[in-house]
Amino acid sequence: MIHKRSRWVIAMLCFGLAFLYVPIFLLILYSFNHSKLVPIWGGFSTRWYTVLFESPEVWEAVMLSLRIALINATFATLLGTLAALAMVRFGRFKGRTLFSGMISAPLVMPEVITGLSLLLLFITLADIIGWPGARGFTTITIAHITFSMAYVAVIIQSRLIGMDQSIEEAAQDLGAKPLRVLWDITLPILAPGMLAGWLLAFTLSLDDLVIASFVTGPGSNTLPILIFSRIKLGLKPDINALATLIILTVSIGVLLAAWLMWRQEKQRMQDRKMASRTDH
Amino acid sequence: MSTDLNDTHRPWLDPKQEPFIKIRGVTKRFGDFTAVDNVDLDIYKSELFCLLGGSGCGKSTLLRMLAGFETPTAGNIFIDGEAVANIPAYARPVNMMFQSYALFPHMTVEKNIAYGLKRDGLPKKEITRRVAEMIELVELGDFRQRKPNQLSGGQRQRVALARALVKQPKVLLLDEPLAALDKRLREHTQYELMNIQDQLGVTFIVVTHDQEEAMTLSTRIAVMDQGRFIQTGTPTEIYESPDSRFVANFIGSANIFQGHVITSTADHVVVRSAQDDTLQFTVRHSAELAQNTKVWVAVRPEKIRMLKDAPTTPGPNQLAGSVHDIGYLGRLSNYKIKLDNGKMIDVTHPNQTRPTSGRHLVDWDERVYLHWDSASAIVLTH
Numbered sequence: 001m002i003h004k005r006s007r008w009v010i011a012m013l014c015f016g017l018a019f020l021y022v023p024i025f026l027l028i029l030y031s032f033n034h035s036k037l038v039p040i041w042g043g044f045s046t047r048w049y050t051v052l053f054e055s056p057e058v059w060e061a062v063m064l065s066l067r068i069a070l071i072n073a074t075f076a077t078l079l080g081t082l083a084a085l086a087m088v089r090f091g092r093f094k095g096r097t098l099f100s101g102m103i104s105a106p107l108v109m110p111e112v113i114t115g116l117s118l119l120l121l122f123i124t125l126a127d128i129i130g131w132p133g134a135r136g137f138t139t140i141t142i143a144h145i146t147f148s149m150a151y152v153a154v155i156i157q158s159r160l161i162g163m164d165q166s167i168e169e170a171a172q173d174l175g176a177k178p179l180r181v182l183w184d185i186t187l188p189i190l191a192p193g194m195l196a197g198w199l200l201a202f203t204l205s206l207d208d209l210v211i212a213s214f215v216t217g218p219g220s221n222t223l224p225i226l227i228f229s230r231i232k233l234g235l236k237p238d239i240n241a242l243a244t245l246i247i248l249t250v251s252i253g254v255l256l257a258a259w260l261m262w263r264q265e266k267q268r269m270q271d272r273k274m275a276s277r278t279d280h
Numbered sequence: 281m282s283t284d285l286n287d288t289h290r291p292w293l294d295p296k297q298e299p300f301i302k303i304r305g306v307t308k309r310f311g312d313f314t315a316v317d318n319v320d321l322d323i324y325k326s327e328l329f330c331l332l333g334g335s336g337c338g339k340s341t342l343l344r345m346l347a348g349f350e351t352p353t354a355g356n357i358f359i360d361g362e363a364v365a366n367i368p369a370y371a372r373p374v375n376m377m378f379q380s381y382a383l384f385p386h387m388t389v390e391k392n393i394a395y396g397l398k399r400d401g402l403p404k405k406e407i408t409r410r411v412a413e414m415i416e417l418v419e420l421g422d423f424r425q426r427k428p429n430q431l432s433g434g435q436r437q438r439v440a441l442a443r444a445l446v447k448q449p450k451v452l453l454l455d456e457p458l459a460a461l462d463k464r465l466r467e468h469t470q471y472e473l474m475n476i477q478d479q480l481g482v483t484f485i486v487v488t489h490d491q492e493e494a495m496t497l498s499t500r501i502a503v504m505d506q507g508r509f510i511q512t513g514t515p516t517e518i519y520e521s522p523d524s525r526f527v528a529n530f531i532g533s534a535n536i537f538q539g540h541v542i543t544s545t546a547d548h549v550v551v552r553s554a555q556d557d558t559l560q561f562t563v564r565h566s567a568e569l570a571q572n573t574k575v576w577v578a579v580r581p582e583k584i585r586m587l588k589d590a591p592t593t594p595g596p597n598q599l600a601g602s603v604h605d606i607g608y609l610g611r612l613s614n615y616k617i618k619l620d621n622g623k624m625i626d627v628t629h630p631n632q633t634r635p636t637s638g639r640h641l642v643d644w645d646e647r648v649y650l651h652w653d654s655a656s657a658i659v660l661t662h
């Protein structure tokens with residue numbers, strides 16, 4: 001009975017995993033396909049990688065996406081942290097509930113709506129003050145900051161709520177003025193949360209197709225926009241190569257994060273052992 | 281030069297002494313909830329003063345007002361003659377040891393302790409010297425490079441203490457400093473705390489809910505309830521002369537008999553029990569009470585003598601009953617005696633001899649006779 005059930009479970013697991021990974025595996029496999037027609041195997045080759053690296057369009061898209069992601073992550077982290085601090089630490093100001101509701105609204109807002117409303121904003125602004133003149137890098141970055149900031153704010157907010165406030169009071173008690181407390185105590189303790197927020201904002205931005213499509217202008221293609229527009233013209237092997245490279249990058253990132261977490265956990269175990277060994 | 285030992289040790293008795301901390305009419309409200317209710321208090325230099333009370337009675341709130349983390353809704357606080365209302369927490373001449381210790385998790389023991397001195401802008405050499413001294417004092421030499429999460433509870437407690445003391449504050453505020461330690465370590469640390477206070481001569485204000493801790497540590501205790509001071513005095517005064525039933529019950533335990541004054545002379549009162557007309561108590565008491573005043577007679581369990589034989593002459597403060605329960609605690613035993621009128625009385629006796637073959641001084645259901653001196657009980661009017 002038990003034996004039967006465990007077989008059933010294993011079968012389900014295999015099916016689930018296959019469902020997740022077979023498409024990815026196919027993608028990688030076909031990126032090494034010599035044939036120009038995607039579903040027909042024409043022998044192993046790396047020619048699509050060469051094609052990819054020789055295409056200035058792809059390089060431009062990669063660089064644009066990275067630039068946007070970097071600037072977005074940095075500003076979103078800064079602004080999100082400030083917003084979280086304002087909500088959690090600076091007492092009850094008028095309209096705090098409204099503010100905290102508003103800051104997390106982008107989390108649940110359909111991307112299409114966010115994109116559309118931002119586009120409207122940019123058009124209106126261009127009409128009134130003549131800025132932004134052309135849509136592209138600047139508008140996409142601003143759009144990304146507005147929604148990824150909300151994610152960062154939520155992460156930092158939860159860290160702040162979980163943090164023992166008397167630690168900050170202790171610093172003040174020892175003679176640190178409020179800004180000093182922020183710099184010496186609050187921010188270092190929040191640093192892991194800020195790093196997590198930064199990484200999240202970075203990936204959100206790299207990943208975004210919908211909002212970027214709304215607020216971009218002619219000639220400014222981020223990587224997702226480029227891939228999507230090419231796919232519309234039919235499956236192309238060089239896009240498979242590009243996707244494979246992205247998968248590789250993401251895998252390395254995930255492994256790195258797992259390793260860091262494992263090390264942290266080991267450190268924590270060591271600390272606990274050290275602490276319990278030494279009481280008098 | 282008159283060196284009256286009593287007065288240097290008990291400055292609160294000397295009207296010429298200026299209190300170091302004056303709390304005048306301080307009230308703190310959170311919305312319509314009153315956490316601290318119109319409190320007055322004088323604390324003198326080098327005292328080890330305890331604020332004692334149950335959880336939620338406003339002890340921490342009062343301490344936080346002294347430290348500058350809460351602003352009084354009404355009233356004034358003076359430290360060393362100076363009104364502190366407009367001095368922010370970071371500029372007050374007091375330091376606080378937090379109940380959670382509030383150590384900086386990202387700094388080593390050494391850096392934690394040095395933090396306050398750095399904020400004062402002391403020269404590096406001076407900081408190093410004073411931190412080393414402090415580490416020596418709290419015996420953390422082997423742990424100076426450790427982070428707080430690599431320390432045990434007792435070590436963290438000492439880091440917190442060192443960090444607050446290293447700034448040589450005029451007053452050190454300690455919020456439940458020993459609550460997080462286990463019992464053995466707590467007792468040890470109590471004495472350590474007293475030694476350190478004695479060595480440095482800093483005024484300590486300790487918040488605690490543990491009455492034994494308060495009795496052991498303090499020069500004086502203020503018993504708090506619902507944001508108010510119920511009684512302030514030395515541990516002996518609080519224990520031996522509580523002025524209300526609340527204090528008598530809160531500090532230690534007490535057997536309390538309700539009754540009415542029959543006669544009252546200059547040095548004693550006679551009270552008749554309300555529950556049992558045949559019972560009369562004679563209590564030494566300095567103030568005269570009007571006849572028929574409703575009073576309560578309180579006797580501590582350890583002040584009651586328990587005999588197996590009936591007294592030869594009847595007199596006041598004599599009761600009879602049978603042993604209902606025995607709680608053997610090792611060095612002493614608690615007996616619950618059921619009086620003939622049904623009331624339960626607690627009696628505590630030291631176990632001065634080893635009980636042979638498991639037998640106690642008295643046995644379950646054995647008939648016993650209780651008696652106490654007229655000076656051992658007290659009369660309470662509320």
Ligand SMILES: Nc1ncnc2c1ncn2[C@@H]1O[C@H](COP(=O)(O)OP(=O)(O)O)[C@@H](O)[C@H]1O
Binds near residue numbers: 338339
């Ligand atoms: N910042 C605050 N806001 C609202 N109520 C508070 C605040 N701080 C304390 N209180 C309330 O005041 C009462 C006294 O608290 P506290 O002084 O911490 O008690 P304790 O004697 O246990 O230290 C408690 O009922 C607590 O809920």
Ligand SMILES: [Mg+2]
Binds near residue numbers: 339340341455
């Ligand atoms: Mg408290």
